[in-house]
Amino acid sequence: MTRMSLPTPTLHTARLRLRPFDDADADDLFALHSSAYVLRYWDAPPWSERARSTRFIAACRQMAEEGTGARLAVDRVSDGAFIGWCSLNRWNPDYRGAALGYCYGDAAWGHGYATEAARAVLRWAFDTLDLNRVQAETDTRNAASARVLEKLGFVREGTLREDCVVNGEVSDSWVYGLIRREWWPSSEPVPAR
Secondary structure, three states, X not given: OOOOOOOOOOEXXXXXXXXXXXXXXHHHHHHHXXXXXXXXXXXXXXXXXXXXXXXXXXXXXXXXXXXXXXXXXXXXXXXXXXXXXXXXXXXXXXXXXXXXXXXXXXXXXXXXXXXXXXXXXXXXXXXXXXXXXXXXXEEOOOHHHHHHHHHOOOEEEEEEEEEEEEXXXXXXXXXXXXXXXXXXXXXXXXXXX
């Protein structure tokens, strides 16, 4: 597999700035990932130690250096507040594919930020990285995340049965895929196929 570094971009939308993580994000990151409510559908338990933030930020840098993906901090332009992150990982330049992921604090839910940020990342993925396919997974109980993916044009392709066990609770995940030829980069609704 061909590997090269993947510099983390800074992307701008009408309301958001997506940027590389830096050490100053550690407190905000810990607040986000230590919330049991925010992570109730996550595939890992909430963080209990602040050192996890430092390791997460180091992993973001390593991901960029190794060319396996990019994880971007998402700030609201109006007040500069950190509201979460969006990532493109498992980048495979040979297959022209990658996986989309995201996590936002509950105060940011319901405002369309996840869709707006992901649309910017997808535009970068398809236009700059020349990807053909982006995949995403979400817990089947996470209706809000499923709606975000569907608004972006992702198609539910299947169910991974009992693929996660967090805190002793078994859950299923839906797998979604978005193919380049089905991608509509504007904020307009996806035309009926």
